[in-house]
Amino acid sequence: MKNIIFILSLFLLVSCEQSFSLSVQNINDEILENANDYQGDWLTYGKNYSENRHSELNLINKENVEDLELAWSLNLNTKRGIESTPLVVNGIMYLTGPWSLVYSVDAKSGELLWTYNPNVSKSHGEMACCDVVNRGLAMYKGKLYLGALDGRLIALNASNGQVIWEKNTLVGLEGSYTITGAPRVFDGKVFIGNGGAEYGVRGFFSAYNAETGELDWRFYTVPGNPENGFEHPELEEAAKTWTGEWWKYGGGGTAWDSFVYDAKEKLIYVGTGNGSPWNREIRSPGGGDNLYLSSILALDVKTGQLKWHYQTTPGETWDYTAVQPLMLADLQIKGKNRKVIMQAPKNGFFYVLDRLTGELISAEKFVYANWAEKVDLETGRPVETSFARHINENVEIYPGPFGGHNWQAMAYNPNSGLVYIPAREMSMQYGKESTFEFEPKQWNTGTELVPGASGKNNGNEILLDSILKGESYGKLLAWDPVKSVEVWSHKQDNVWNSGVLSVNNMIFQGDAEGNFVAFDAFNGDQLWSKNLNTGIIAPPMTYMIEGEQYISIPVGWGGVYGNGNKHTEQINPGTIYTFKINGQGKYPEFEKALKKSRITFNTSMSMDDILHGGQMFSIYCSQCHNLGNGGGTIPDLTYSTETVFDMYDNIVLKGVFLPKGMPSFKDRLSEKDVEKIKAYVLHTASTLEP
Numbered sequence: 165m166k167n168i169i170f171i172l173s174l175f176l177l178v179s180c181e182q183s184f185s186l187s188v189q190n191i192n193d194e195i196l197e198n199a200n201d202y203q204g205d206w207l208t209y210g211k212n213y214s215e216n217r218h219s220e221l222n223l224i225n226k227e228n229v230e231d232l233e234l235a236w237s238l239n240l241n242t243k244r245g246i247e248s249t250p251l252v253v254n255g256i257m258y259l260t261g262p263w264s265l266v267y268s269v270d271a272k273s274g275e276l277l278w279t280y281n282p283n284v285s286k287s288h289g290e291m292a293c294c295d296v297v298n299r300g301l302a303m304y305k306g307k308l309y310l311g312a313l314d315g316r317l318i319a320l321n322a323s324n325g326q327v328i329w330e331k332n333t334l335v336g337l338e339g340s341y342t343i344t345g346a347p348r349v350f351d352g353k354v355f356i357g358n359g360g361a362e363y364g365v366r367g368f369f370s371a372y373n374a375e376t377g378e379l380d381w382r383f384y385t386v387p388g389n390p391e392n393g394f395e396h397p398e399l400e401e402a403a404k405t406w407t408g409e410w411w412k413y414g415g416g417g418t419a420w421d422s423f424v425y426d427a428k429e430k431l432i433y434v435g436t437g438n439g440s441p442w443n444r445e446i447r448s449p450g451g452g453d454n455l456y457l458s459s460i461l462a463l464d465v466k467t468g469q470l471k472w473h474y475q476t477t478p479g480e481t482w483d484y485t486a487v488q489p490l491m492l493a494d495l496q497i498k499g500k501n502r503k504v505i506m507q508a509p510k511n512g513f514f515y516v517l518d519r520l521t522g523e524l525i526s527a528e529k530f531v532y533a534n535w536a537e538k539v540d541l542e543t544g545r546p547v548e549t550s551f552a553r554h555i556n557e558n559v560e561i562y563p564g565p566f567g568g569h570n571w572q573a574m575a576y577n578p579n580s581g582l583v584y585i586p587a588r589e590m591s592m593q594y595g596k597e598s599t600f601e602f603e604p605k606q607w608n609t610g611t612e613l614v615p616g617a618s619g620k621n622n623g624n625e626i627l628l629d630s631i632l633k634g635e636s637y638g639k640l641l642a643w644d645p646v647k648s649v650e651v652w653s654h655k656q657d658n659v660w661n662s663g664v665l666s667v668n669n670m671i672f673q674g675d676a677e678g679n680f681v682a683f684d685a686f687n688g689d690q691l692w693s694k695n696l697n698t699g700i701i702a703p704p705m706t707y708m709i710e711g712e713q714y715i716s717i718p719v720g721w722g723g724v725y726g727n728g729n730k731h732t733e734q735i736n737p738g739t740i741y742t743f744k745i746n747g748q749g750k751y752p753e754f755e756k757a758l759k760k761s762r763i764t765f766n767t768s769m770s771m772d773d774i775l776h777g778g779q780m781f782s783i784y785c786s787q788c789h790n791l792g793n794g795g796g797t798i799p800d801l802t803y804s805t806e807t808v809f810d811m812y813d814n815i816v817l818k819g820v821f822l823p824k825g826m827p828s829f830k831d832r833l834s835e836k837d838v839e840k841i842k843a844y845v846l847h848t849a850s851t852l853e854p
């Protein structure tokens with residue numbers, strides 16, 4: 165008997181050994197398709213092609229999680245947001261940081277092995293609506309694939325970070341495009357899209373040959389000028405749903421985040437973004453659904469031919485992207501096994517669709533939403549509220565442009581049958597911009613935004629839940645996708661929290677206050693927590709080396725909300741923290757930031773000039789800088805020193821802080837303009853508490 169056990173354990177050891185010998189070199193389609201057979205590794209952005217971010221590893225579990233301690237940490241010496249999901253194979257971790265940097269790290273010791281810097285021009289930073297972030301890499305047959313902020317798709321040698329090939333995905337295209345998303349490899353092709361719809365671009369995504377970098381096919385998500393013909397037949401159909409001269413503004417529909425793959429059906433699924441400009445009145449003045457904005461697209465992986473589409477928000481006008489993480493699962497619904505695709509996009513409805521046919525199975529609100537009463541399951545269309553389209557008057561709409569859920573990863577645990585969504589309750593007041601002038605390098609939303617949560621709602625009192633009035637908060641939500649109901653939720657004081665990891669029967673998430681927390685997947689009880697002193701936005705992940713399980717979380721506050729807000733005393737440099745049971749790692753110590761005080765000297769400029777300065781501030785500066793709240797990763801200008809105020813021209817026009825990511829505005833602003841902006845900042849400071 166003993167012998168049999170010995171032989172059995174030897175066999176187990178050997179099979180473990182086999183999965184351990186996996187390396188980037190031998191990762192191929194079959195391994196990626198069966199990524200769940202390699203639980204000790206994390207081979208692709210969402211863990212597997214279904215992107216459910218669920219790990220079956222169970223060495224860290226409810227019984228011992230209280231002994232989860234730091235194993236190692238690594239300071240990445242960066243300042244801006246970290247949204248990356250690390251990949252791990254063969255004991256090596258690969259992740260990305262701000263400005264599209266790549267790091268290779270010994271996943272057991274935390275030793276940095278190599279870094280790669282694509283040297284993105286710092287002047288490209290101003291084209292990034294939502295911070296100079298990057299969400300991660302893909303790996304395949306010895307290569308790592310990186311989408312760089314400036315639009316390059318780069319294949320690196322995974323063993324040393326050397327460039328194998330590099331393609332500019334934006335050849336022949338104009339506009340403020342950026343790449344922040346993680347490439348995916350399906351069927352030997354690398355898939356990548358881009359962002360930029362805030363500025364005015366035309367959305368598309370492409371499939372490149374993973375080996376050679378040659379463009380295989382490309383799908384434009386919105387039609388261009390019909391006079392120039394259509395790149396593919398789907399666009400002819402789409403053009404019937406647009407009016408006016410949308411192509412002058414790009415149209416939008418950027419695919420900046422989600423790509424999943426059903427390898428059996430050879431179908432890829434892509435989420436598309438908002439309209440450009442946001443306000444449909446401007447981009448398509450005669451109305452129309454504006455395909456394929458805010459849609460889930462299913463395409464043949466070989467040809468790029470559209471099999472079906474589902475538009476979550478026809479005639480999108482609230483920045484309701486549908487690029488939020490897509491997830492595949494097999495669910496028992498009404499006694500039938502359904503192959504589904506699920507999404508919790510910005511618009512606040514949780515969608516379950518048959519992923520083979522595109523049939524809408526269910527769509528229910530997962531957060532408070534007042535732009536639509538419901539989604540009609542017969543027609544598949546939302547039933548909009550009468551005030552939703554804010555034509556001439558400001559109206560408070562839930563959710564706002566941060567979305568009921570944004571890019572932060574969700575997870576699905578097949579044991580609990582629940583989807584875990586890093587959601588938020590938050591509104592915005594939308595109004596039509598009184599004058600709209602298209603400026604290619606600036607935000608062109610055509611929408612006047614006033615932070616919401618004021619309770620103002622155009623008199624439609626009944627639709628506004630009184631509990632929500634005047635309140636914004638985050639919530640980790642456990643959602644039953646079969647019954648379309650919330651099972652539990654955990655309320656968070658702040659709206660910008662991290663993506664989630666499902667591991668065994670626990671859910672891990674980080675929050676804006678730097679707490680890294682484990683919850684019971686079934687009832688939401690808090691099981692464990694550590695404070696890491698800097699807000700967390702990237703999702704945690706887990707892996708195993710030599711029989712020990714690790715949980716890793718890259719910490720680096722930022723993103724579109726983090727640029728101008730923070731909820732910790734200071735923001736420390738980007739750092740990876742990795743935990744294991746009884747880890748003995750030492751927490752890093754960071755220099756204490758100098759205490760800043762608000763500037764107090766006055767300005768002698770006239771009120772007219774100050775107001776003009778305020779208008780310019782809102783067009784050119786407010787996308788990154790906040791005034792009055794202490795700022796986020798980008799400083800609050802009312803706290804600058806006198807020296808900084810003395811050198812405004814140098815900073816704003818001559819680009820002396822360009823290496824720090826502060827753009828130069830010499831092509832757009834004059835010295836006189838800068839004086840007015842400075843006066844506005846000083847005036848604002850004088851109206852605030854010291």
Ligand code: HEC
Binds near residue numbers: 798841
């Ligand atoms: C794309 C984002 C972005 C935009 C738009 C932007 N800035 Fe900045 N700004 C930055 C960054 C990044 C820094 C450097 C932060 C640091 O110190 O690391 C900075 C720094 C500054 C500083 C120095 C602050 C200090 O106390 O050190 C001033 C002044 C400034 N910006 C003014 C402006 C003005 C005026 C505008 C509009 C005309 C503007 N910025 C627009 C990103 C931006």
